[in-house]
Amino acid sequence: MPVNLTPPKPEDLLPVGGLALGVAEAGVRKAQRKDLLVMRLAEGASVAGVFTQNRFCAAPVSVCKEHLALAKPVRALLVNTGNANAGTGEDGLARARRCCSELAAALDCERSQILPFSTGVIMEPLPVERIVAALPHALADCREDNWARAAEAIMTTDTVPKACSRRLSLGGKSVTVTGIAKGAGMIHPDMATMLGFVATDAAVSPAALQRMLAHAAARSFNRITVDGDTSTNDSFMLIATGAAGTQTIPGESHPDYAVLAAAVTEVATWLAQAIIRDGEGASKFITVQIEGGGNEAECSKVAYAIAHSPLVKTAFFASDPNLGRLLAAIGYAGIADLDVGRVQLYLDEVRVVRDGGRDPAYREEDGQRVMQQSEITVRVELGRGAAQTTLWTCDLSHDYVSINADYRS
């Protein structure tokens, strides 16, 4: 059961002018489920992307980067689930390119104007024929008000589709930002998440769009972890169609930039948190907040040490204030000159550790009360400086093991 996350209502997802979405059942891995998504872009749209830093990056990630580097106008994004087309070598690249060529032929454009995305099982050959056969169905299904079905079509072990919209005003014109994402396991995005697509009908130059994307990624998808496993297929794309008729935002100094960037970051953050709420086996949504660090990098080390510790995560699952496990994680996070005598630790507002030792005023029942909540903030003060960071994670439950022991069966 996801933590405080319900499926989006289709009527809450605002269409983005200039972007039509169509889904189909290609039977990539399983029959009778939507597993193919085509996102068609009107002329004039800009697209920016960030991708996994995993050295075994998937074939579609390589092809995507290749195509984006050519800087031709993007006409469509093609997404399949059920197969990641990763760890597939040269053959995988050829298969990803084949899918792009076939869609390009149908849209009368060049192959490099198609961006491919895959997610699913690693190291199995992509069933190109089945995908190609389903393309006409996906194209026929293309509509601007199809975001809810698109969010559903990109799910793998997700239990809830993830999508949200925001509306803002730029230069007196109404502008929409709508996004979808998928991911529940192999979630420790490094530059991006499993798959995230956010679109706006504002007009933004490619350079400004790429900066806006990096800004949003750093504050959203790059601040979450389920299991510490960085995926081979992480891709986070930001699309600006310009259909709202607003003035083109040329760069960061333009007054509209900050307004739109805030809305994009808000949508990306909502989606990133939704991934954690629906993390494999998650029963708790945990915010890890590190303050008082000498720099942001050391805050991140402590935050990830806590968020990746199986002992910390199982304690959250059990609602057990076994808080020594938190101290141990802080201690091994890699700050060699950490003065533990300056460390404070809070669970929500309850101070557990004062100056490196158990707070004499701490009562087990207070810790117990916070641990039983479905949303918990762990806050650590390092007492070394003014840097801070926040990330979001979930607990480690029996269901996590079940899901991942059974995933392929």
Added chain:
Amino acid sequence: MPVNLTPPKPEDLLPVGGLALGVAEAGVRKAQRKDLLVMRLAEGASVAGVFTQNRFCAAPVSVCKEHLALAKPVRALLVNTGNANAGTGEDGLARARRCCSELAAALDCERSQILPFSTGVIMEPLPVERIVAALPHALADCREDNWARAAEAIMTTDTVPKACSRRLSLGGKSVTVTGIAKGAGMIHPDMATMLGFVATDAAVSPAALQRMLAHAAARSFNRITVDGDTSTNDSFMLIATGAAGTQTIPGESHPDYAVLAAAVTEVATWLAQAIIRDGEGASKFITVQIEGGGNEAECSKVAYAIAHSPLVKTAFFASDPNLGRLLAAIGYAGIADLDVGRVQLYLDEVRVVRDGGRDPAYREEDGQRVMQQSEITVRVELGRGAAQTTLWTCDLSHDYVSINADYRS
């Protein structure tokens, strides 16, 4: 159920002259279980130790280092389970020192001649009174042939006591090496493991003993991980009583050094592997062997990325050759310039990945066959150089979650 590990037979554990062990039930955390161990040393014994690098190191670790630094002859080691005396600040140090003082009084020596060790729950006050009350019972129980009961007395979530002996010949004299260890969770030793004690009746100078200990630790306890959590209490001690009457080994250049070091390393490796075989919830014993690295550090990065990945570990639990998870872990291990096209991956003798992609000759049933075994070797060739490393780990099972969700209840 531990993986291919049975309790030691008391008669297989060889006494070490000059070292007597006594256990007692102090009721530190639970009643009616052996939770206190005293190891008394005859005069002339040398003791060396390595300790956790966790910044939140436990009070007994700090006191141990303090006492060793004074270089007075060690008269006894005092070990309790049920309480780690970690994250306890100044009060914890005072409690650890109290225990040492009381034992020193009983043995008519100075406090600094006692070395304290604790393991158990973190961040709770050590019940000094109960420990002190049990000391006379432990002292009365001291015998040289008490290793089996000692191994039992230091268990926490261990399901099997861990102990082994080796006999060798030095300068025509028979020499014994016997060791015990405990640990099943919070196992990712950094310099040492939870608790390990190895003793020999050979005579070794303190400096040579410390080198021998570091050599053994680097090849045994520092090459294992259950959950990536580095404990606050890791301590690995090597004791040389000299009771066998052998010539004192003054340093590494002495011909006996290598012979004894090999035996000590063999005992330490057996104990370290026993910790993995009895890892919390373990159903598989996994050897991770990385070859062809540019240096040992990058081999270690890849080995630990594999050994810590919850997705890899749950796949082992499920006997599921979902080997893309291994590729993903290799890819995010942190070798920025890894050429994945040169990576080979083997499960035992089965080649799964050739030149970065699925080996065309690989058949799922071959992977399946290996994955069903209780002992599996994952071998990765990086194709970058001649460095290599090996470590041992276990799978991630439902029982791991159960054990750690219920630990304090």
